[in-house]
Amino acid sequence: MPTYRSDLESIPRYVPGRPVEDVVRELGIDSIDKLASNECPEEPFPEVIDTIAAAAVDINRYPDNGGYELCKAIAIHQGLEPEEVWIGSGSSEVLRCAALAVGGPGTSAVYADPSFVMYRIATMVAGAEPIAVPLAANLDHDLDAMLSAIRDDTTIVYVCNPNNPTGGHLPSSDVAGFLDAVPERVLVIVDEAYAEYVTADDYQTFINEAPNRPNVLVGRTFSKIYGLAGLRVGYGVASSDLIGQLRATQPPFAVTSVAQAAALEAIKHQEAVAARRQRNAIGRDVLFTGLKRLGFKPAESQANFVYFEPDTPAGELGDALLHRGEIVRVLGPAIRVSVGTPAENERFLEALASVTRS
Numbered sequence: 001m002p003t004y005r006s007d008l009e010s011i012p013r014y015v016p017g018r019p020v021e022d023v024v025r026e027l028g029i030d031s032i033d034k035l036a037s038n039e040c041p042e043e044p045f046p047e048v049i050d051t052i053a054a055a056a057v058d059i060n061r062y063p064d065n066g067g068y069e070l071c072k073a074i075a076i077h078q079g080l081e082p083e084e085v086w087i088g089s090g091s092s093e094v095l096r097c098a099a100l101a102v103g104g105p106g107t108s109a110v111y112a113d114p115s116f117v118m119y120r121i122a123t124m125v126a127g128a129e130p131i132a133v134p135l136a137a138n139l140d141h142d143l144d145a146m147l148s149a150i151r152d153d154t155t156i157v158y159v160c161n162p163n164n165p166t167g168g169h170l171p172s173s174d175v176a177g178f179l180d181a182v183p184e185r186v187l188v189i190v191d192e193a194y195a196e197y198v199t200a201d202d203y204q205t206f207i208n209e210a211p212n213r214p215n216v217l218v219g220r221t222f223s224k225i226y227g228l229a230g231l232r233v234g235y236g237v238a239s240s241d242l243i244g245q246l247r248a249t250q251p252p253f254a255v256t257s258v259a260q261a262a263a264l265e266a267i268k269h270q271e272a273v274a275a276r277r278q279r280n281a282i283g284r285d286v287l288f289t290g291l292k293r294l295g296f297k298p299a300e301s302q303a304n305f306v307y308f309e310p311d312t313p314a315g316e317l318g319d320a321l322l323h324r325g326e327i328v329r330v331l332g333p334a335i336r337v338s339v340g341t342p343a344e345n346e347r348f349l350e351a352l353a354s355v356t357r358s
Ligand SMILES: Cc1ncc(COP(=O)(O)O)c(C=O)c1O
Pocket: 037, 038, 089, 090, 091, 092, 093, 116, 160, 163, 164, 191, 193, 194, 220, 221, 222, 223, 229, 232, 233, 234
């Protein structure tokens, strides 16, 4: 048997949403709605599918390691310099590389709880100590408590805005105040994986601010509104100096040539992205009002999912929904349901009404 790291057992494993095929096999039901992974319920844009097919002929070659064309396109779209953009195999790879670059034994990382589970996993993979700071009673990040939790050995802090799994957002003034208050020796990751879904007026991205701050990295992804979760492509935005250091931990050729080509095409379709944002907001509202109608207390969401804590055990409710073909995410006392197509949202609410009646 190989000699494993002594802390390997303690690293939490990422548990993905259940694949549809699993549920079909196990329960023998054929109509299934996968509303557990905050994916885009719509297919990639048709032009993206064509681009993927065309890109296949070049896969005998390695991809462009730095993703020159994609970084340039992202930079033009976001008003940045190309060297302020760093692509990764999903934004979770960018987060993990950043954690490795500033982590190690004797360091610690601060993040909100509950928030995206990768923060804890990346922290522990990096050999650092996790410091989880409970969300405030209104389910927002408790930024004051997070500031107080920063220790002398803390090297990284995560802010998830909007937050997964609760869906709430922090007003830009709160985030700006937090960034001003965190010591410059601490890397701050502002994870904006769901930014494209936000419709609230008081939300602002920090993508254009990040390069002006020596210790801030903003995370973005093509997995959500662009509908490319299966291809694995995301990016970080920061000063070129910061990116130059953090990327030392990234394996070569992390983003495939097909993924780069697809993202490059997807970013051209901003009108279609805006239409998706609108459809998502409508679906989010259908779920939110439907949940309220059924007597639940859903949290306000700016993302592509809605979070609620039922009065009964969430695990049992999640199981009952699963038996009706609705895969949702059970998280401790809560359930997170992703916005699906209009038909999926309706089926979910019907299933929920029926299991809560019985
Ligand atoms: C808050 C947050 N950040 C990052 C990601 C990672 O996305 P990806 O690695 O697919 O880009 C997710 C995925 O669900 C997420 O919820």
